Amino acid sequence: MSDLFSKNYFEIFELPVGFELDLAQLSAVYRELQKEIHPDRFVSAGDQQSRLAVQMASLVNQAYDTLKSPVSRAHYLLKLGGLDIDHEQDTTMDPMFLMEQIELREEIESLRLQSDALAETDRLLSRVKGLMAAVMNDFAQAYQQQLFDKAHELSRKMQFLNKNIQELNDIAVAIEDELLG
């Protein structure tokens, strides 16, 4: 029996290493694991065991959080593949993609001036989500073919698009607040 702390995040959930994953299984195993190790199970067990439970539950939460979101999952896969992406120097990007980003930024900035700002925001949001889905698909393929450099660039694109999505969500919330008081 191997130790929880020596497993990678996929092993913790008994999932095959790969970008495409069964989210239903992920959360089912997550709940199953937490039932065993959550600190609430060890409230009166003394300091030592409570501490261990906190550490184990933190690890499982961290693993769950990382795998749940496609962006952090991709990032993690590249790390498992041996890429030192936390200290990367090379930040060259596909010029076409950068152009697209510049245009997107301009669109995002002008959103609030539109007459139907909320609907426009939602429209743009679903367009960006479409772009994201396509990039995710490419990433999955690149990773499977072990084209790590290509996968790396795609993962950076995912980060850009993810930021766009977050920003659009924030704008939508702000517009709703203004509209609805």
Next chain:
Amino acid sequence: MALLQIAEPGQSTAPHQHRLAVGIDLGTTNSLVASVRSGKATTLTDDNGDSILPSVVHYAADQTIQVGRTAQALAVTDPHNTIVSVKRLMGRASKDLKTLAEHIPYQFNNDNPALPRIKTTAGEVSAVEVSAEILKQLKIRAENTLGGELSGAVITVPAYFDDAQRQATKDAARLAGLDVLRLLNEPTAAAVAYGLDSGEEGVVVIYDLGGGTFDVSILRLNKGVFEVLSTGGDSALGGDDFDLAIAEWLVAEAGVTELNASLNRQIINEARRVKEALTDADSVTVSLLLGEKNWAIELTKDKFNQLIDALVSKTLASCRRALRDAAIDKSDIKNIVMVGGSTRVPVVRDRVAEFFNKQPLVEIDPDKVVAIGAALQADILAGNNQGGELLLLDVLPLSLGIETMGGLSEKIIHRNTPIPVARAQDFTTYKDGQTALAVHVVQGERELVADCRSLARFELRGIPPMVAGAARIRVTYQVDADGLLSVSSLEESSGVEAKVSVKPSYGLSDNEIEQMLRDSMNHAHDDMEARKLREEQVEADRVLEAIDAALLADGDRLLENDEKSLIEQSRAALSALRQSGTAEQIKQAVKTLEKTCEGYIARRMNQSIHDAMAGHKIDEYTTNKDSK
């Protein structure tokens, strides 16, 4: 004994003694205590049959302290010495009070800006001490009703409470002599109260509008696991603000120009009465005694709805945000649970129903639902309900960050991250031979440190002198299941553990709490030494019971012979000292035994994970369609 909770379900491990555990809803306006008795959670009442204890404390010049209705009666005549809505002051520093100050009749001593003290005729008191008085009262009530000493309590806090407010609540409990099993988020407690009764599965929204706080939480219920998907709200918005809205309108209508504390209290009490009356009536007569004259005016429900319209809208804006954070669509929501006395206001119910396009659940008394949920959780945590599959997975309500150059906050752990959680961060030195480093931890969503709450300043000392940039200091931030932060650090290149001196920016140090315990009336006659000994003996019993049951269950399977005999030696040593040793000796023996068992315990926990996973096939998991 909980060492044993990892035994197979249904397999009794050791004869279990029922432990008296309670759930406490420490509210802004009212507080309640509940417990599970013969399998059913009920609120406990006072001698008059009242469940509700008004969260009001009165301090008299002769040092007598009154809590509850008797104190409430004194609020009008003696406003400066009658502390109401103290929850709003919990974990607040002097500068936070300025925004509340115009509505608070108290005078503060701000000598320690992190812990403002309220001036009363009986002396100065902190919000923590006032809350402790309320908790003591509930503790006495519970012990009288249940007929024994409490082994522990679950205390509820608004999900939106930050670290300082949670810590203050825990401090208050400690001061009241309560062992806190868990700080539980109020909305989660409410979901437990509803969820257990109906065996509900699906996504649920908890809309909790109390006296002083608003919380919204989105939870997913699945096979006994409550997973918090997102939380939001406003820690300074509640039914008290409805009262204030009416009061401000009254002041304007009556043309009151000089408002003293006593008149202010009279107006606010009248506003509250009128608000409550408007739940059933369409129009209510408001009357005030202004000097000699009796002044009256009519307040219609429509006008009242208009007065509080903006406040209700603010709660719905928080709901929208929480839905977005959880990535949940309104149509995915199975139920809306209403919590808090302020959800009795009809316009609140109507607008919530309109917003979610679904009638909210109101079957359980909104004043009692939180305490009932807390009692159910307390029962499980105390180990009384071993078959209970219930598990509550909470999230961090507000992001944790550290101050970076230019006074900006860099987020380390984002809000809505499941807890417990740990994050590590690497620092280095920027000068040759630098041996110390200062870190400032803040909590909040804003960019500027100045707009966030300062939690603590850490100084990392004892870094071995090296050239600039060579040291690699790993700082680990650990948030426990209560949502409380602790920090540790390690210099990695040399393996030296840099000392972290934690200086909380708020609240009480352990020494201050000890001092207060010593000072407080309740413990003045206690022999501190005897108390300490008793505590260590109880701890020793707990550890002995746990280790015996563990050894019985799988000692032979998981331990080599020599490991087992080492453990048995330490066990025997502790057992002997338990009878005749001093507090310090017992403490050391417990430590030694725990140290000996370290590897064994880790093996047991890994084994239990292994067993849990082995009991299932992959197909079982994939048939769950409810997860996203």
